[in-house]
Amino acid sequence: MALAPSMDYAGSVSSGQKHLGCFRVHTSSRLQCVGYDKKSRTNQFVVRAISVDRPQLDLSNPNWKKQFQEDFGKRFSLPHLRDVIDVEPRPTTFSLKSRTPLKNVNGSVQESWNGYVNDDDRVLLKVIKFASPTSAGADCIDPDCSWVEQWVHRAGPRKQIYFEPQYVKAGIVTCGGLCPGLNDVIRQIVLTLEKYGVKNIVGIQHGFRGFFEDHLSEVPLSRHVVQNINLAGGSFLGVSRGGAKISDIVDSIQARRLDMLFVLGGNGTHAGANAIHEECRKRKLQVSIVCVPKTIDNDILLMDKTFGFDTAVEAAQRAINSAYIEAHSAFHGIGLVKLMGRSSGFITMHASLSSGQVDICLIPEVPFILDGPNGVLRHLEHLIETKGFALVCVAEGAGQEYLQKSNATDASGNMVLGDIGVHLQQKCVPMHLMPSCALCWVRTLYMARLQVSVASQQGCATRTMCTYQYQKSSSPQDSSIQTAGCGIGA
Template sequence: MRIGVLTGGGDCPGLNAVIRAIVRTANGRYGDAVVGFQDGWRGLLEDRKINIHNDDRTDRLLTKGGTMLGTARTNPDVLRAGLGRIKRTLDDNGVEALIPIGGEGTLTAASWLADEGVPVVGVPKTIDNDIDCTDTTFGHDTAVTIATDAIDRLHTTAESHQRVMLVEVMGRHAGWIAMNSGIAAGAHLTLLPEVPFDVDDVCTMIKRRFQRGDSHFICVVAEGAKPVEGSFHLREGGIDEFGHERFTGVAHQLGVEIERRIGKEVRTTVLGHVQRGGTPTSFDRVLATRFGVHAAEAVHHGRFGQMVSLRGTSIDLVPLSEATKQLKLVPENRYEEAAAFFG
């Protein structure tokens, strides 16, 4: 049997560990050949691929961030228009099953391909933890670990200067990284996309904390955090009136607003791409490895149209159609748990 693998969407610590585990299981255990398509769906559309063997070089992938296959984002329309070519590439290469590893976009495409008759097993990947029907995915723990380490460091500098510090972390639609790193690092406030914030309340909370004699205020801001209507005008990024690009996200703009309102020195840090790179944590290496093993097992047993999923301590299979129905957002009760530590 020949099995195709590809990685799509943004890169994520643990992708290589999944590939290694698939190869170890499919090739090492069952003697199947593994073909890696390069740069996400593009590799399938353009028939660019490499063979991956169960050798020492593959074994060393375990601790390496990023993806040896490269990755890219592909427009869904381009993909739909390319169904014929995709099927041809699979046929030409004798690939009988495909394992796409990716986030919501990649898995939605995988689900559609499954509907179109392609034998597919998906592996969920997201540092944002926003894929539904799985307790979590690899990459998220690494991202939270990096963000927490950064916020730990910001505490001491904020204290020494008695400052307000805003830290922008990833999370356009779901605030899991913000919430978890905020809890882990003892942030005094965390702003999520799921719960619009009121600048008045933010300022009141900050003032109250300093009035109590506390020395600093750390606020974690998800990049997708949004003010409630009427609270504060959040400008879109992009090109300004003079053709100059602007890079100020929500945290920078909120920082200016807070400084203006309460007259306290505010500093803003945008963690950016460091959150998605580098060696995965041990948690993510174990989860990625287990996902890879179970994806290869699912292919071997012909369980197609499914996605591997962590449920408690077990790896289960859930229908791709089910998993891609909606994003997994931070539920209200989890936010309340976190909010108990605000102020």
């Protein structure tokens, strides 16, 4: 099952555990972004209305949740090219006769398959009905992480499409950092576009930079070109952070005569893609901007798993096992493993649980104290005294309150984090533990990004992008998609 919520960013929006930024929360103002103020780290909702044809939802009203429960069709009316351009639907060019014909009980051969998706199909998000508010999981640790709506739109092939495939020119661009599965997604986009009859498919090299750097030419893409790119890590098209002025990028899109642009990226990339979408609408261009959420941290609300996550956990486990062997073999050994996760600890938590060897797991979502009788360091002493060794796994964004803050930002505009690993290694552990302790520090921040996808993740990328392509050919709205609801994503 797949969901296709539309995308709108009002800056970098997150909720304590999972980011809300990749989604529009569809409220009575038709299309709004409701989220969490990341800069102030307070429960201040951020709302930006895209359409003013309905009054904005007043989140200061204590009855706003009741107001939210209105007609699904009104709240979830996705943006469409028909909003700005007069386009007529046409029969789909995608054939569902892709399996061996089956014989019915009367002996006749079944030539067709009812595999198209109705526009009103929905995906159920809340699969558990809690009998009591005290039941486990009934309330989130972070109230902003709660999702009020029960349903979202279902993605999939429709009977009608709005583009003429033989005239379509589609572009694909990968932005931000590397992530396992990028080549799987690129490959499946190309293969599915060809199933619709699209032949003019190009890759934009090195992110948004490829739109304005003269020496970065388009890369023609076809089944023959992408057939085996999923066997390698990285991005076949290359990546980069940052970019040019939005108007310059849209000028390039016009000059290249692109009808569809598939953008693979994270928070900053989605923000840029949304700005490109707005500029295209302002110019009334017949262009669909399609975003594929790329986050190795698995930190997007509602999505079962994002591509890259399983591979990252697999790589993290190898690092944990290495640190365990080192710590277990040393006299009073301590293994310290630092993993990816700026504001979420999903990789750290899943890798720790899967390994079965980790004694202490520190993640950004759960506050902890270092000193005192109930602190991390006292527990570390207890482990050394009782077991003779210990293994600590920490996410890079954990414990930032103990580190010196910096106003510096990286190329993507993210705040530069303090190094919790260095803090534990150089300051805390030597000061509190016996001199005989041997500390082994394993840093794996970028190992996971470079891996080839594991099999379960390759299947996830294939399923997701097949469903996504069906959705985009039949419903040319600007949106963002991933698997959710039924545990299919991996």
